[in-house]
Amino acid sequence: MxxxxxxxxxxxxxxxxxxxxxxxxxxxxxxxxxxRQGGGGRSTSNGHIATVFGCTGFLGRYVVHRLAQQGTQVVVPFRDSEEARHLRVTGDLGQIIPLEFDLKNRETINECVRHSDIVYNLVGRDYETNSITLVARNFSFDQVHVDGARAIAEACAENDVARLVQVSSLNANEDSTSAFLRSKAKGEKAVREIIPDTTIVRPGTMYGQEDRFLNRIGTGEGWQFWVNESQAKIRPVYAIDVAQALEVILGAESTMGKTYEFYGPKEYSYQQLFDIAREISKKPLPTYNLPTSVAKLAASVLDKFPYNQMISPDLIERMTLDDKPTPGALTFADLYIEPTDLDAVALQFLRRFRSTAVFDLPYEKGEGQVKKGVYHVID
Ligand SMILES: NC(=O)c1ccc[n+]([C@@H]2O[C@H](COP(=O)([O-])OP(=O)(O)OC[C@H]3O[C@@H](n4cnc5c(N)ncnc54)[C@H](OP(=O)(O)O)[C@@H]3O)[C@@H](O)[C@H]2O)c1
Structure with missing residues (x-):
């Protein structure tokens, strides 16, 4: 050898x-x-085979890209093949292996994990999916975050997979007022019961090119952020930093059995985030104080529609909660990663919302405070 x-x-x-x-x-x-052979990039191989459940989502693409760049062969389980197409080009020919799976079908999960030495579970949903009949749920929070996570952990245990990494959420707590956060906490417990040395990762609200956060604020669709007078305080984290941490975890056996909380270096209220978005996009982006109960009522009506993917009463509830990192929890610093400052990169994600008339103006924080109506949108 x-x-x-x-x-x-x-x-x-x-x-x-x-x-x-x-x-x-x-x-x-x-x-x-x-x-390992090669220094990263094309034609590099590190011998690892990773399965990334949830690879078709926002974070998934960055994780697959990061792993493939280091020479990992990546199994990308998908439900809709179109959703996994963009992942093929993140690695060399044959390095990215798409496999169809169903979270309720154990055979397909086994098939996805049986060659891997590490499995990432990024599967998650911000809302419960309605069936076309409006009667039953296709997938409730518990079915995705608890039963699904348990099925993946059991498949890993059956197939002697060396490592399991479970992506949960910052603020996950069995006593939370949010059903999403309760189910994430139950999911953590379920996987640790099966594989005690599972690495658990709890990211805060993630931002990046394809996020469901700055993009909603920039387009003015983020009415759920207006609840609680936009005063809830969160610590947004750059999706690429989280992906980098997940890549480091692949090789760092010392992370086994540990829980990491990944959040950004600064705390912002939604109001402050709207201010940043206004400054950069140079759009008025008005906000209104929406009583939480009214927002929840509206959201519960919208939630009944089968194809609603945006709003649910539970999402409104989460928008009223402050981010509360666990004191003493492991973070980016324990993996020698310095998290990105949102202020430093927000221009990349919010400039696209500018009108063509002001598109090229530089962004200097604090300058050009947008007053309502000063900037006219020319689209
Ligand atoms: N984005 C955030 O701000 C944030 C914050 C805290 C925690 N998290 C957690 O971090 C993880 C990744 O987040 P993300 O933003 O990348 O999520 P995302 O964009 O919503 O992607 C979720 C992934 O889970 C898959 N999935 C959802 N329900 C499924 C089901 N019933 N059966 C099979 N696959 C299913 C989706 O597959 P399809 O493409 O087939 O639907 C997709 O690949 C999730 O667990 C999320 O809960 C995210």
Missing amino acids: LIAYKDARVLTTTYLTQRLIHDLMLRRKTGQPFI
Whole structure:
């Protein structure tokens, strides 16, 4: 076996390469060895096979990209093949393996995990999905976050998968007033009962190009953020930072059995976030103080529509809750990652909402405070 010690050189038929001791990795639980070849990017292989459930979502694409870039072969389970198409180009030919699965069908889950040495569960839903009959739910929060997570953990245990990483949510708590957050906490418990050394990751509200957060604020669709006088305080986190942390976790066996909370370096009220969005987009983006009970009533009507994907009473409830990181919990700093400052990158995500007349104006924080009606939207 080509195990390399520091400065040992291995002459291959095509190129001279250097392997170092840290190119060799052993899975603590199974003893499987992995030898890395290449320095990252195309034609790199690190020997790992990862399954990323929930890869078709917002965070998923960044996780798959990060893993593939480091030479990991990535199994991408999907429900709708169109939703997984963009993931194919994140790796070399044959490196990204799409497999159809159903969260309620154990055979398909087994098929997705049986070759992998690490499984990520990113499956989650902000709302409960209605069936066309309006009577039963297709997937309740518990079915997705508890039963689904349990099924994935059981499949990992059956197939001797060395590592499981469960993505939960900041503020997950069995006593929370939000059903979403309660189900996330129950999901954490369910996976730890089956695989005690599961790594649990709790991200805060994530932002990025395809988010459901700054994009809603920028387009003015974010009326749910107006509840609680937009004073709820959150710590938004950059999706790419979370993806980077998930990539680090792949190789860091010391993260087994631990819980990490990933949140941004600054706390903002929704009001402050609207101010940033106004400054950058140069749009008035008016907000109104919506009584929580009225918002919930409106949301519960909208929630009855089968194809509503935006609003639910539980989402309104979450919009009234402050982010409360657990004191002493492990964070980015424990993985030597410095989280991105939202102020530093918000321009990338919010400039697209500017009208063409002001598109090229620079953004300097504090300047150009937008007063209602000063900027006219020319679309
Ligand atoms: N985004 C945030 O701000 C935020 C904050 C805290 C925690 N989280 C958690 O972080 C994880 C990733 O977030 P995200 O924003 O990337 O989520 P997302 O964009 O909503 O994607 C969710 C993923 O889960 C899959 N999924 C949902 N319900 C499913 C079901 N019944 N059966 C099979 N697959 C299902 C989706 O597959 P389809 O494409 O087939 O629907 C998709 O791949 C989730 O667990 C989420 O709860 C997110």
